[in-house]
Amino acid sequence: KAGVTQTPRYLIKTRGQQVTLSCSPISGHRSVSWYQQTPGQGLQFLFEYFSETQRNKGNFPGRFSGRQFSNSRSEMNVSTLELGDSALYLCASSFSGTGVSAFFGQGTRLTVV
């Protein structure tokens, strides 16, 4: 059974540019959530999608957005990149419901220069 796949693994972008990251969840999982990990702030929740609907959003500026497709694949977009957006972006997928675990991808390491 394939795990959570995130692409690309590494990305270098320039300030002001925009970037799109992709996440393919485990087959059958309809919930996809995104997290930003930085040395200073740790792991922070960005947003969660279920059946193409955003169910929850973390405390991030509007430059951070996401969407989910009918096949449960998800993308997140960051516009007008800032140096502080350099981070490891992790995607997690799960079944909905209680008592279930989320499984993470290997992450996309974004560097903004």
Add this chain to the structure above:
Amino acid sequence: AQKITQTQPGMFVQEKEAVTLDCTYDTSDQSYGLFWYKQPSSGEMIFLIYQGSYDEQNATEGRYSLNFQKARKSANLVISASQLGDSAMYFCAMREISRSNDYKLSFGAGTTVTVRA
């Protein structure tokens, strides 16, 4: 306020010994789940163990066990018979379930474990 507190930034443990990683949590929800993840230097978050707030037995998964003390709001991870491959960052996380069914994890700051040969 921090929902998850991990007070040990780093720990050293001798190979084959057991190590306990501390985690305390803060929630007013009656229904919640507690998780431990391992993050090696490669960056991937690896699920280790889960404990539900209504589970009466402590969770165990192979060499991992979770010491759940609900009244103290504590969910410590015990790794028995440490191996060199256990060297990694370990995160405690919580999902509050009572108010909504969305899937959002709150993470602690993590504990770096280094296993010595």
